[in-house]
Amino acid sequence: MKFKSYISIVFLFFVSTSIDAQKVYEFRDFRGDLKFTGEVASIIDTTFRLDQYQVDQSADFVISEKVIPDLGWGKFKGWVKLKLKSDKPRELFLQIHNPVFDEINVYLFQNGKQISAVEKIRKGTSLKPNSFRLLTVPLHFKNDSVYQVYISGISKFNPVKFPIRFLDQEGLNRFRDSENLYNGLMIGFMAILIILNLLIYFFFKVRVFLVFSFSNISFMLLYLYLEGYLFGHNYAAFFFENSYFNFQYLIYYSFQIFNFYFLWSVYRLNFLNKSKWILTYNILISICLFLGFMMFLSPVWDSLVSHNGIVIIGLITRLGALLLNVFMLIIIFKTWNTKPFSRWMLLAILPGWLSYAVPRFAAVFMHDTWVTLPFLYSLSSIWNVLFITIGLFFELSRNYKPKLDKELETTLLVEEIPQPNELIIPKLSKRETEILQAFANGFSYQEISDAMFISPHTVRTHIKNIYTKLEINSKAEAVRWVIEHQST
Known part of the structure; x- marks a missing residue:
């Protein structure tokens, strides 16, 4: 009996040590813009009952092993905890580079007392703090005082991720300008390529250019959603806090379906009378349509699904996208020697595959910085649109002849x-x-x-x-x- 008690005491000692072992991050020589890579502790609340005071007293936090704390899919409220200290009095802005939370809250504590709070920020909120599309909260630090920052987020049908950045006023201004410049150039370049594809369709009546344009328009809407550009407007509450329809997944599956239909339109004659390939395509596109319809209506039935059910739905959604991309890759390699366009397709899609796969293993080699998935997707999409457009144009010029x-x-x-x-x-x-x-x-x-x-x-x-x-x-x-x- 004494031995068991001794083991229990030792176990509790190590548990409490590991919990209290979260390191305090100290701001020294701050240069205006910092992607936070210090230790972040997290806890998952599937009851939705914990408040900030209970969380402040909780001993259940676990140190995140990822550069960007990722609590995954599920029906829960995710909490993360930061311990911060400044070498001098300063005002910094805490920024969460993930605007798709259904609800997000930020609390600043010191010695068990709440100092400040920003609560119930939703997608439809017309004006976020500091009038910025990303949640940006001012925090005031005194000299050599340790503070606890608690951030809670609910994100139905999306992974609960917390990419955290700290900025001073000058850094915030620079960040805002650089974001506007990059996104303006990216969207402008994409728009030019989309218009070019539409013009080719209207002049030559080759429908694949039109389908490809719709695919890229869907991606642009998805990117604008993931980066928060569609929030904070009069229409945002209707589209993104709707009690009956989930327009996010209408955009997402529109992109997947247009992309897949474009691929099959280009390659379908290569599989003439090959019933297994045609059947596989029909099954995959039917699954995609079914999932898109169900996810579009997710606000109607999500209250009937448990936490584990949401986790399974997330796995099915990602598995469906993976199957579509694997099928696409197999088609490209199967037609490699008979269709020159396959080379352009492979060149176009490889960066997209890398941008999806590499962040999953980023913790192995990225310790001092992080990159958000929407940013990687935007780069890979520019590459994709550019090289597929070039490939389509070469195919068109090779095959188009005067109509005599x-x-x-x-x-x-x-x-x-x-x-x-x-x-x-x-x-x-x-x-x-x-x-x-x-x-x-x-x-x-x-x-x-x-x-x-x-x-x-x-x-x-x-x-x-x-x-x-x-x-x-x-x-x-x-x-x-x-x-x-x-x-x-």
């Missing part, structure tokens, strides 16, 4: 699209053979146009020429002709 019948009859397809059953058609060019094959298999003019980077009118002209050459007058005759001339 004589030239159309002699035009050959530059890239070879493998067919499951090669047609023995001595009278037709390679391009006409592939168009006939696709047309006989039920593809519309627009779908053939998407995959071959030619206008629907050009496809229609090709079909007329094929009918004339083969002396047929209907689609039924074209289908019968294809079946009769397939090699076994």
